[in-house]
Amino acid sequence: MHLHNVHIKNIKQANEDDRLAIFVGAGISKSSDTDYLSLPSWSDLITELKSDLAITEELDYLKLAQLYYLEFGEQTYNQTLKKYFPEDITPSSLHRTILKVSPRVIITTNWDSIIENAIEQEGYLYDTICTDKDLVSSTSPNKFIKIHGDFKNHNIVFKEDDYLNYSRNFPLIENNIKSIFSTHTVLFLGYSYNDINLKHIMKWMQSHSSSAPPMYLVNFKTDKPQESYLRNHGITTLVLDSESYSIDEIQHLEKRSALTQSFLTYIMQDDRAVDPNDEQEVISFIYERIQHLKQLSSITHNQIRGAITNCGFRYDDDGLSILELFKTQGVLTTDNCNTTRLLHEKFLEILSRIDLFCEDEKEKFYRKNSRLTDVLSILALANIKGVILPNDNDSGKIMYFVNEKIGSAQNLEQQDRKHISFSEYECKSNDFIKFLSSESYERYKFGEDELAFKKNSELILACKRHKIYSMLLIALFNKNSILWRLKYSFYKENRKEFEKETEVELQDEFFKFPKSEIKKNQVLYDFLALHSVHQKANECTKKILELTKTVESIKAGGMSFNNNADEPTSTHINLLMFALKNHIMIDQHAPYKAVMRDFVKISVLRQSLKEIVKLNQYEFYSAIQFYSSKELQSELRVFSKNEGSNQLRLNASDECSEWIVSTILPNLTDRLIKDRSLSDGHETKFANSVRLLAFLDLSDTHISKVMSEFSRLITSSSTTIGIYEAINEFLAHQYSLFKREIETDVLINILNTVIDKITSQTAHGWDQHAILNGSIGNLYGYIGVVKGEYTDKDRVRRLVSELETYKPEDQRKFSRSLLYSIFNISNANVRNIIKKFIEGVISQPKTKGIDDWEFEFWSVAVDFKDFETETVKKLDEYLEQFRDGKSFSSQLYSLKRLTQHLISKKGIDELESLNKELGDLIERYKRWPNRSSI
Structure with a gap:
């Protein structure tokens, strides 16, 4: 590189x-x-002073100014100087x-005040x-210092005494x-070689360290x-000349000023210092x-676009992207810079030539130009698989x-799965910064927030100490x-310990970074x-609205x-892995979650116009991680059994299905069994995984593994309503969509697990x-569908021995639910045991509350008891409490269904008037929704 260009790079870096x-x-x-003001x-100034003093011999400027001051006094001295510097001078470009x-x-x-x-x-x-x-009162880090004072403050430095007394008059500024x-x-x-001010400044510099940063003087002749x-x-x-610095567009300035302005412009652009004919x-x-990006473990397309400038991307259906460097005759953009684009063309010429090399020639070129290997390694962090030629x-x-x-x-x-499998990842990096980052993130991921906070605090200190600004910015964000x-x-039990901890004002911290780091980050x-x-x-x-209309x-x-159909897939993978690989704790922020869900939508x-919708592993992960249970249920409704039109099927590759069944589901089961806390959201993730699997046409082997995980989880104390409902839906969809033949032993094993609890x-x-x-009603139903028979008497x-210890009202509830469900899928021996128990419950004395009436009618409906005519009179008396409209019970709905069933299925016409009255009570309640209910 030319030595002049090296100096420009030093100035730019500074x-x-x-x-x-x-x-x-x-x-x-x-x-x-200007034409009227110079x-x-x-x-010019010295000539006037000499003329007024009638001095012809050459004198030192400082001495001449001193003589003028002594001869004519301070007022005339100041007026003479000030008239040359009007206050309203217009700044130039x-x-x-x-x-x-x-x-x-x-x-x-x-x-002057220009x-x-x-x-x-x-x-x-x-x-x-x-x-x-x-200087004492200054608060801004950016300072404009007038070291020789000005007329407003009556402290200009010009005469000999001013220079001699400078240290006394301006000690802090000096x-x-x-x-x-x-x-x-x-x-x-703006200094000449013989400038008196430059000479005075050089005296100050005599004592400064030899290891001080460089100094440069711009001039125009050698x-x-x-x-x-x-x-x-x-x-x-x-030395600046018009051959090196173009001044064609700065005709309004005289040549020296124009060259100086062109020089400063090149400093800001920085690419002027590159020889386009030197491939290295x-x-x-x-x-x-882009070298600053290699601090991160993954980088976004926007980071590449912002760092390289004048570039864009093409997207492939494999989820990877291809970098496009815009040339001088290429795509017009807001960051259009011809010099940058010329260098892009030269870079593409180099790549085109390498592309024709044999393997040995390529290897030699890479050894000679190791920077190209570094470029490709950084691009790989953004999943960029190539550069368009x-x-x-x-x-x-x-x-x-x-x-x-x-x-x-x-x-x-395959490599990314360790980040999206909900498993505990052990960082093996020797890099202390990355180790701390991983440790903090893993603790956060599994709800160990106090330890996560401690590790993240250590990370912040380490990043500050080593000036790793990108990691520091992430750690500050993660602190919040x-x-x-x-x-x-x-x-959280220890909330009070952290109530006094102040949250980070990220913008304030960011703008404390050095200017170069602000630009890079x-x-x-x-x-x-x-x-x-x-x-x-x-x-x-906008994309969703556009696709919906399409x-x-x-x-x-x-x-x-649509010529850019693959962009969302590539962007989704890029943004998702950027957050995960860099341990950014953004998963709880609503806008990010919404974006991840939108990519799935x-x-x-x-793919909705096709018969099959195939999701990749990143889309499955986002569906599991970023959807609530209700949101995912709504999203998956399009795959439910549909008799009216073409059935839309959810699909995954064999590798992806195996990964969900054999890795994700067991990992989430492990987390649930290990930690029962609801705060980490593993319950929702498990339920979402099960709901997604419900719509996949799984192999028998996969079904067996899934059912095994269900059994393992139900055995534990970590089950919730959401988990049971998800399992129930899994069974329903597997049968309705695929008529899945699940082995009876597998189903009965889960039922036994429930009974044993x-x-x-x-x-x-x-x-x-x-x-x-x-x-879990579909569990019993599935056993019946596959013609299974429960025989474990x-x-x-x-x-029933355990249930006999329960209160009567609880015995009735279990009789109507668990016992009767087992009764329907059992052999005669088991049925007899259950029937005997239920008949015993029926014979118990009752208070005739609404629960009793439900059980009474249910017993008749399932043929465990004959209908008794006197029941009509007793029920009529019971309903009296609701007739004034002051109270209501939601269980009247259930009672209405039971009486309707007995009328239509059992022919018990005696209940018709009461059934009608139940309907009237319900309708009246609907019209007055603010009435109290019991």
Whole structure:
């Protein structure tokens, strides 16, 4: 690389690191000259002073100014100088460009107010420092320092005494400037080789450390002796000429000012420092734009797009993407930069040439140009499988340079499963930062929030210490996610310990980063601040509406064409794995969850015109992880048994089905058995997994494994209503959709598990609720459908023996639910045991509450008792309490159904009038919904 370009890169890097100081001399002020106003040069000012003093010999400028002050006094001295510097001078485009560079410090020896005017007009945040008092009160890290004072503060530095007394008059400013030389790269603009101010500044620099950052002086002619003199003082001269810096578009400025402005513009663009004919520099140019991303374990398409600029993506049906680098004649974008695009063309030429190499030639090239290997490795972190090459044929087929650092989609899926299998993942990295990140995330994932918070706090300190800003930003975001659960979760016992912990103001922390790190991590911040997530949510909503209309149109006979149909799949995988692999605790944030759900909806909608909807493993994971049970039930309704039109089927690859059955379901079962806390959401995830499996045409082997997990979970104390209902739905859909023949022994084994929980007194409230309210009714039904027969009379004897210890009302409930269900699928021996018990319950004295009436009519309905005529009179008396409309019981609905059944199925006409009255009571209640009920 040319030495001049190396110096430009140093200046740019210093600016990105917030360590650039620009010294502005009189030559910059001259850029504001107009036809009617011209600011003085030093020689103009000195000529007038000499004329007024009638001095002809050459004197030192400082001495001349001192003599003028002594001869004419302070007032005349000040008036003479001030008339050359009117306050309303308009800033030039060069002044505005200096501000656009946004150096940490701008220092000037000028007295004019042009830069202040530019700061005010352009709205830049700089504190203006003219006195030590200004420096003390300054709060902004960005400072504009007028080291030679100004007319407003009556403290200009010009005469000899001013320089001699500078340390006494400006002690803080002097020390501050000296410290800047030790910590900042300094760029001098608008100074000539013989500038008196430059010489004075060089005296300050004599004592600064030899290891201080570099200093540069911009000039416009080569003067070897002067350059050697400056180099001896640590200042490198950068000579600007029109061959290196174009000034065609800056005709409004005189040549020197135009060259300076062009030079500063190139500093901001940074790609000017690359020789397009040097392939190593071109490759390094691409690498340097994305190298900061390699700190992460996965990166998004937006991060690549923001870092490289002037690029886009094509998407393949395998879920991977292909990078497209826009050329000078390529796609128009808002970030259009011809220089960048020219370098893209050169990079693509290099890839096209490599693409024709044999394997040995490629290997040699990679060894020589290791940066290209680094580029491909970083692109692989975003699942980018190649770079589109220039297409010289007419086939229209996309040709791309294959990224050998990324495996096949199938291999990537296999690697990704450790992140989406709900298993505990052990980080084996030797990287302490990544180890802490993994530890904190794993504890958070499994509800161990206090330990997660501790590890994350250690991670924050480590990232700050090692200045790993991307990981720090994620850790700060994660702190809030963990704190939210610790402070506000109903299930946390030690909430008070964390109530005083303050949550992170992510934006404030982000803007404390160095300027270069803010730029590098802007896309990451937008994701963590949910800005880009909300944007993606809006895009998904529009996509769903568009697809819905398209489906309706096609069904009506229309046509549709979409040339970017695979984008949602690729983006879904990219955003999902970005969060998981980087341990971002974003799963509880509603916008992100909504986006993940929308990607599943989009996939279903896209395939809904086909007979089969095939989801990939990432879509199955999102359906399990981000849906509530009710939301998923609603989403899956399209796959339910449909007699009216073509049946829509849910499908998965064999590998995916095996993964859900043999990995996800057992992992979730393990988590439920190990931790009964509802706060971690494993119950919902398990139920969602079961509901998804319910619609898959599973093999007998898979069915056996699923039923085994059901049995294992029911045996435990971790069952809930939601789990029983999901199992019930699984059985219903497997039979209705596929007429699945589940082995009788498997079904009866689960039933035995339920019975044993009752007899061993390990059944908790949710178990009993599920049993009594039909939440496992399909289990008995399935045994009947496959012509199974329950024969375990000893187990039933133990069951009824346990039930005999229950209260009468509980015995009636179990008789109507569990016992009668077993009765219907049992042999004669078991039936006799159950019938004897139920008849005993029937014979017990009753209080004739509504539960008693339900049981009474149920006993008649199932032929365990004959109907007694006197029952009509007793029921009529019972209903008296409801006739005034002041009270109501929802169980009247059940009573109405039972009386209707006895009338229509048993021919008991005596109940018709009471059945009608029950209907009237119910209708009246519906019209007065605010009535109390019991």
